[in-house]
Amino acid sequence: VYLYPLSNYQQGSKAPLLEKDSSVKERMIRMAELYKQFGMRRVVEGLLLAHDHCHPHVLLLQIGNTYFKLPGGRLRVGEHETDGLRRKLNNKLGTPVAESSVNWQIGELISTWWRPNFETIQYPYIPPHVGKPKECRKIFLTQLPPTGTLGVPKNLKLLAVPLFELYDNAHRYGPVIASLPQLLARIKFVYCDQNAQPLRNPHIVAYQLTNIDVHRNLEERKQGKDTKIENGDTKLQPTPLQPPFGNHINNMNNDNHLNHNGMDMNQHQIAAASTRMEVDQAASTMAISQLSSAPMSIPPSNPNMLMQMAQQQQQHQQQHPNSGNPAAAHSVGGVNPLLGYRPTPGLFGNVYNAQNMFQRQLQLQQLYAAQAQAQAQA
Helix, strand or coil: CEECEHHHEEEEEECCCCCCCCCHHHHHHHHHHHHHHHCCEEEEEEEEEEECCCCEEEEEEEECCCEEECCEEECCCCCCHHHHHHHHHHHHHCCCCCCCCCCCEEEEEEEEEEECCCCCCCECCCCCCCCCCCEEEEEEEEECCCCEEEEEECCCEEEEEEHHHHCCCHHHHHHHHHCHHHHHHHCCCEEECCCCCECCCHHHHHHHCCHHHHHHHHHHHHHHCCEECCCCCCEECCCCCCCCCHHHHHHHHHHCCCCCCCCCCCHHHHHHHHHHHHHHHHHHHHHHHHHHHCCCCCCCCHHHHHHHHHHHHHHHHHHCCCCCCHHHHCCCCCCCCCCCCCCCHHHHHHHHHHHHHHHHHHHHHHHHHHHHHHHHHC
């Protein structure tokens, strides 16, 4: 919704519009009589907005000192809501001169209120026990032109009330008007200058940014960036991640400066991780080989089985170096089927290495205990 400065609009006066009822009680009586003739009363009102210092202001009509209302009124029988609202706006704020009349652009429906009985209380829903509501009140968002002249009756006052004044101020403006700031929270306002050009203030652009804009910018960034292969100029198009891990992984990748495939191509981290893996494997292999070559008398029971298991594990690791380290198997080329992305070797490789070292240390302790038991028996 485009909002233009309040200074772009001029205010004129015209003949007064006298109220049909002098009190609320008389109004309820007349509403009951009309209900018997025409059925439910239909009321439409226009929500007119302008801005002052880049803050939205709502145009209200003040009657007396304590009553405020939106411009609008009751529809005729069979009259369309849009046509009836234009007629009421011309009646309340229109000018007698056709050249300076405002072309009202009726927008979307903002809220609907219901009057269950001939009382002042209205609800934004139909109570379950009410089968025939007495009045339906609809508020439509109406776009003002960049400039114009508003004709105000002499017995009324046209006020521009800021949203912060309406918020949580039902005791002064009533629950319907006080709920407008919450209803307008989902609307994106474009603040314009006196020449109807959008303002370029970066602070205004910052808080105008919505979730849709953020999503659109992220999608453009994903499509614009490609992953380059190390030894060539071939470009690999990014593949979208599947939910439920896609959104979380993308956020983590953006924070950790990863690419859109979830791969971290930092050569320093890969080299450091591979070096740590080689050192751990060399140390464990050396310890097992020293134990296997050390002279010791082991009884032909559990110690022999432990030695055979250690030798079999050493041979299996030499034939399949990546079988005991899932992170190394999926470090660069593979994709983890559980997470749906390629983990970083420097982060996940140390965890699996630590687990393998713990198992090897446990086996070494068992071998030491078996050797000590055999020497004691000897």
